[in-house]
Amino acid sequence: MDLKQLTALHGPSGNEGAVRKAIVQAAGPLCDEVKIDRAGNVICFKKGSNPDTPGVLFSAHMDEVGFIIAGHTEDGLLQFRPIGGIDPRAVVSKWVLVGDSLIPGVIGAMAIHLQTAADRQKVLDYEQLYIDIGAKDQKEAEKLCPLGSYAVFDTPYTPFGEGFVCAKALDDRVGCYNLLRLLAGSYQSDLTCCFVSQEEVGLRGSRGAAFHRQPAVAIILEGTAANDLGDVEPRFHVCQAGKGVAISFMDHASIANRELFRQMITLAEAADIPHQIKQGVTGGNDAGSFQTTGEGAKTIVLSVPCRYIHSGASVCKLSDVDAQLALAQEYLSNL
Amino acid sequence: MHTEEFLKAVTALPGLTGNEGQVAEYIAAAFRPFCDEVRIDKLNNVIAHKRGQGPKVMFCAHLDEIGLMVVKIEEDGCLRMGNVGGVDPRILPGMRVKVYGKQTLFGVIGAKAPHLLSKEESEKNYKREDLYIDLGLPTQRVRELVQIGDLVTLEARFAALQNGRYATKTADDRACVAILYRAMQLLNDMKHKADVYFVATCQEEIGSYGAGMTGHSVDPDFGVALDVCHAVTPGAPKIRTHQLDSLVASQGPYLHPMLRAKLMEVAKLHNIQVQTAIVPRATSTDADGLSVQRGGIPTILLELPLKYMHTTVELLDMHTLEEGARLLAHFAAAVDESWEEALWI
Numbered sequence: 001m002d003l004k005q006l007t008a009l010h011g012p013s014g015n016e017g018a019v020r021k022a023i024v025q026a027a028g029p030l031c032d033e034v035k036i037d038r039a040g041n042v043i044c045f046k047k048g049s050n051p052d053t054p055g056v057l058f059s060a061h062m063d064e065v066g067f068i069i070a071g072h073t074e075d076g077l078l079q080f081r082p083i084g085g086i087d088p089r090a091v092v093s094k095w096v097l098v099g100d101s102l103i104p105g106v107i108g109a110m111a112i113h114l115q116t117a118a119d120r121q122k123v124l125d126y127e128q129l130y131i132d133i134g135a136k137d138q139k140e141a142e143k144l145c146p147l148g149s150y151a152v153f154d155t156p157y158t159p160f161g162e163g164f165v166c167a168k169a170l171d172d173r174v175g176c177y178n179l180l181r182l183l184a185g186s187y188q189s190d191l192t193c194c195f196v197s198q199e200e201v202g203l204r205g206s207r208g209a210a211f212h213r214q215p216a217v218a219i220i221l222e223g224t225a226a227n228d229l230g231d232v233e234p235r236f237h238v239c240q241a242g243k244g245v246a247i248s249f250m251d252h253a254s255i256a257n258r259e260l261f262r263q264m265i266t267l268a269e270a271a272d273i274p275h276q277i278k279q280g281v282t283g284g285n286d287a288g289s290f291q292t293t294g295e296g297a298k299t300i301v302l303s304v305p306c307r308y309i310h311s312g313a314s315v316c317k318l319s320d321v322d323a324q325l326a327l328a329q330e331y332l333s334n335l
Numbered sequence: 336m337h338t339e340e341f342l343k344a345v346t347a348l349p350g351l352t353g354n355e356g357q358v359a360e361y362i363a364a365a366f367r368p369f370c371d372e373v374r375i376d377k378l379n380n381v382i383a384h385k386r387g388q389g390p391k392v393m394f395c396a397h398l399d400e401i402g403l404m405v406v407k408i409e410e411d412g413c414l415r416m417g418n419v420g421g422v423d424p425r426i427l428p429g430m431r432v433k434v435y436g437k438q439t440l441f442g443v444i445g446a447k448a449p450h451l452l453s454k455e456e457s458e459k460n461y462k463r464e465d466l467y468i469d470l471g472l473p474t475q476r477v478r479e480l481v482q483i484g485d486l487v488t489l490e491a492r493f494a495a496l497q498n499g500r501y502a503t504k505t506a507d508d509r510a511c512v513a514i515l516y517r518a519m520q521l522l523n524d525m526k527h528k529a530d531v532y533f534v535a536t537c538q539e540e541i542g543s544y545g546a547g548m549t550g551h552s553v554d555p556d557f558g559v560a561l562d563v564c565h566a567v568t569p570g571a572p573k574i575r576t577h578q579l580d581s582l583v584a585s586q587g588p589y590l591h592p593m594l595r596a597k598l599m600e601v602a603k604l605h606n607i608q609v610q611t612a613i614v615p616r617a618t619s620t621d622a623d624g625l626s627v628q629r630g631g632i633p634t635i636l637l638e639l640p641l642k643y644m645h646t647t648v649e650l651l652d653m654h655t656l657e658e659g660a661r662l663l664a665h666f667a668a669a670v671d672e673s674w675e676e677a678l679w680i
Contacts (some may be wrong), residue, residue: 019384041556075567077569081400085449087428087430087449089425089446089449089461090428090429090446091429091462092423092425092426092646093423093425093426093430093643093646093647093648094648095492095494095502095648096427103497104496105494105496106492106494106496106502106643106648107648108424108502108568108642108643108646108648108650109423109425109568109643109646110568110569110570110571110643111423111565111568111571111643111645111646112421112423112425112644113421113565113642113644113645114424114455114565114568114572114575114576115423116573119570120424120425120460121459121460122459122460123457123459123460124425128569128570130569132496132502132642132643132648132650133496133497133527134496134497134498134499134500134502134650135497135498136497136498140497140498144497155431158431158441160440160441160442160443160470160471161440161441161469161470161471161472162471162472162473162476163471164471166441166443167433225448225450227447227448227451228411229411229412229413229467229469230409230411230413230445230446230447230449230465230466230467231465232447232448232451236451272374282450307443307445307469308429308443308445309448311428311429312429313429313430313431313443315443315469315470315471317572
């Protein structure tokens with residue numbers, strides 16, 4: 001399954017079913033064992049050829065940011081709340097799909113002609129934003145999109161520029177894509193790949209995966225914010241799209257194991273894999289769960305830089321996706 | 336071509352104010368099978384003629400659209416943008432665009448990440464000046480392909496919603512061009528004395544210029560401008576909005592009272608619902624430019640309610656659009672010489 005197909009699947013946190021199903025199907029032929037655990041994670045195991053090498057666990061999250069329907073107005077509009085951190089300023093005049101039957105909707109806002117000077121300044125928060133599916137009244141809206149229906153951005157996968165792609169859910173289908181590519185290879189060591197649920201709402205699925213697997217080493221494949229364009233001072237760039245896989249020393253959820261951190265840089269340098277050190281400690285991801293669940297694990301995060309990461313139009317460079325895979329493979333073959 | 340099909344195709348085409356060539360060609364080709372003569376004038380107005388022996392009546396809807404223009408290329412290869420018409424900057428973050436450089440380039444509008452904003456900044460909307468277009472290209476390549484003044488259109492998607500409602504870019508005002516398209520087909524099966532002109536006008540978004548030019552060249556006895564108006568939207572003043580599911584005919588000093596009364600009579604006769612809007616001064620539509628040509632052209636305004644005007648998700652009701660075509664065709668068939676005598680007494 002390619003990145004286009006993976007980003008076309010809809011899996012807002014708590015409703016990852018479509019992604020889970022597709023990954024079970026795609027991973028099945030590549031693994032010795034595929035199972036779904038009680039937290040909704042897909043755990044894939046592939047036996048290595050040499051039992052003397054240590055096993056390793058990789059993890060990426062299946063879920064994406066999205067919305068949940070929280071109310072209906074008399075005139076048939078849907079009130080909604082974000083699932084995960086979506087800036088309300090990036091949702092006006094965008095397309096969404098609502099519920100299991102993927103009902104098309106749009107997020108409109110009062111026309112500019114009708115706005116006061118104060119309206120123009122004021123950020124429309126989720127209390128003042130609505131999804132419009134064209135329903136005539138509350139009854140119709142409730143019937144088509146009941147409370148608790150999930151919604152996702154409806155954004156086509158669009159390659160552009162020199163090797164870039166714009167899509168929804170690059171965070172973290174890039175990681176899922178690379179886990180599937182990892183599973184296609186053969187290794188000396190035992191390989192466990194976890195496709196986890198509910199990262200965007202508090203690193204929840206990964207706690208289950210960490211508890212059950214208790215790995216010695218957990219390597220997280222992620223997408224992370226790249227603020228490398230516009231008026232951002234270089235010290236706030238975090239990482240740059242096109243400069244390779246970003247290796248984290250620390251973020252808000254975990255501290256990288258120093259040995260792993262140094263080893264990744266050494267491996268990347270030796271194999272000439274484009275890489276960068278993630279600047280700053282922004283964000284947090286499933287490494288936090290693996291590091292602190294049960295007896296804990298040594299962790300490291302390898303990320304693909306993503307611009308506009310939690311919007312409906314996230315952007316990454318495909319060469320960075322390949323660099324993330326190359327470094328993961330390099331690590332596996334040097335165990 | 337079915338009306339939906341025409342609407343989908345025509346709203347997807349680029350036609351920023353002042354650069355309407357491509358969409359004008361498309362509209363002219365679509366109109367041609369249903370009219371006696373279709374021409375595109377030197378500023379990209381499309382003038383379609385269905386001959387008749389009676390009074391000359393002109394129906395017009397504008398074909399231009401709002402969008403953006405490249406105003407600066409930054410060191411990092413990002414483009415800064417200016418407005419062509421009134422684009423609401425609130426819709427821009429995360430918007431996907433096309434930049435018409437030496438090649439047509441895909442771009443994404445980026446903004447400073449929310450976690451990098453100060454508390455004060457994060458409580459306000461992004462300003463257009465702070466946003467940028469990311470082309471995914473090295474600066475050198477951007478400079479080769481793009482120059483200041485190149486045009487930028489917003490993403491064109493056509494979403495079929497419930498109840499025959501559609502959300503699309505540029506429903507303002509190509510949904511009304513679609514009314515013209517459908518009305519000329521209906522009129523083909525009707526008897527009409529009137530000499531009818533269907534005109535898709537240029538340059539409305541910066542001031543009703545195309546309607547002025549074509550009002551001059553067509554020199555009609557009566558004019559009907561078609562444009563969109565605001566449908567009910569949360570937070571919007573009630574007095575300035577109307578229901579999505581029926582047409583609107585405005586009333587006020589810029590619009591001719593007798594001609595409007597005739598329109599309402601025709602609507603009643605054919606059981607077509609029409610709401611009334613009160614416009615005390617300029618209508619900010621083609622009616623303003625048209626009504627003052629050639630010493631004065633009695634003109635009225637027929638409007639299609641639209642939610643979320645000047646966004647990429649302008650939402651309309653297809654039934655209302657069809658009713659607009661029906662009303663226009665019946666109105667054309669009703670136009671009579673006797674109206675001239677009754678204009679002011």
